[in-house]
Amino acid sequence: MDAEERLSLITRNLVEVITYDELKEKVSSGAQLKGYIGYEPSGLAHIGHLIWMFKVKDLVEAGVQFNVLEATWHAMINDKFGGNMELIRRAAVLFREIMRSLDIPVDRINFVDAETMVSDKDYWALVLKVMKMTSLARMKRALTIMGRTMDEAELDSSKLVYPAMQVSDIIYMDLDIALGGLDQRKAHVLQREVAERMGRKKVIALHTPILTGLEGGKRMDNVESDEQAAAFKMSKSKASSAIFLNDSPEQVRAKIRAAYCPPRQVELNPVIEIAKYILFSRPGFTLHVERPAKYGGPVDFTSYAELEKAYVEGRLHPLDLKEAVAEALNKMLEGPRKLFERPDIAELVAQLESKVTR
Ligand SMILES: Nc1ncnc2c1ncn2[C@@H]1O[C@H](COP(=O)(O)OP(=O)(O)OP(=O)(O)O)[C@@H](O)[C@H]1O
Ligand SMILES: N[C@@H](Cc1ccc(O)cc1)C(=O)O
Incomplete structure (x- = not known):
């Protein structure tokens, strides 16, 4: 695959690239690119997740060395499964199997458990550095990346650490590319600003479209x-x-x-x-x-x-x-449906379904 073909495979079906010129330059240089996406293993996969899963496949096929971060600690902060880490870890196992059932080349992907990063004190030093460089107002506005509103930090201040962790994940893993739905933009833009001030790599952000919920939505004025x-x-x-993949x-x-x-x-x-x-x-x-x-x-x-x-x-x-x-x-959905017929997976799904808290 030549550079042009790689570039078009990497960018197809996206809504935004920050920035396209930086991506083009890196792809043309022939350097090995390192990319990632993070997700919270916090429940059952829905069809919106197919959008990034298919994109992961494109990136792997375009030769990007790809990491999937199982954001277990982030899910705990975000009260998923009532903060029960055991269930969060089991949900991560299920997501991997789902990706396999969709023909995503999981054997060529590096799965990273957030646990390994949080066990390193250098990671937390980085988180503090990022917080030092970010105002409280900015951190609160970034809570949309965890599906929360600004006010929700009032009840539980650990939520304010989440965006700093997501920014630090990218710096710690020394990534060239961060993939995510458009709702993740605030984390990526913040990373680019902070990284520039720290003299670290500014990540190239690839944003996939966000699928509207079944109840639809209304256009909001004056919001990004x-x-x-x-x-x-x-x-x-x-x-x-x-619509869940196990429906x-x-x-x-x-x-x-x-x-x-x-x-x-x-x-x-x-x-x-x-x-x-x-x-x-x-x-x-x-x-x-x-x-x-x-x-x-x-x-x-x-x-x-x-x-x-x-x-x-x-x-x-x-x-x-x-x-x-x-x-x-x-x-x-025929592939995942076969997976859900497996007795061990059916049991896992039943267990997770009954414990989803938000
Ligand atoms: N409706 C959607 N359409 C497209 N992408 C989505 C959608 N929902 C989540 N994503 C993407 O999936 C990735 C993982 O998100 P996550 O696991 O937090 O899913 P989620 O459904 O948003 O969970 P929750 O709403 O419980 O926070 C993110 O990059 C996010 O942008
Ligand atoms: N904020 C992401 C999950 C995530 C967590 C940590 C990351 O480094 C990246 C992504 C979401 O809710 O979908």
């Missing part, structure tokens, strides 16, 4: 795009917003039928977003819509652009879109 994304995202902490085909159909999907509107419409960000992100995908002749008969869409045009012009009814998206999504 990462905050808008965080406000209405599909989240494992809010079960009614999410049955019937549950997937029922959830999509009930989802917010205003006619002709694509903005903050979760059903059209599933098509855009998940289904059509796979090369060669075609959306087949089966409908009676009196409503226009069956139709195939070979690109998202065609689908969006038909929807916005009112040539595709929301119900027909929903049925087609549910069928295609169910097909995509």
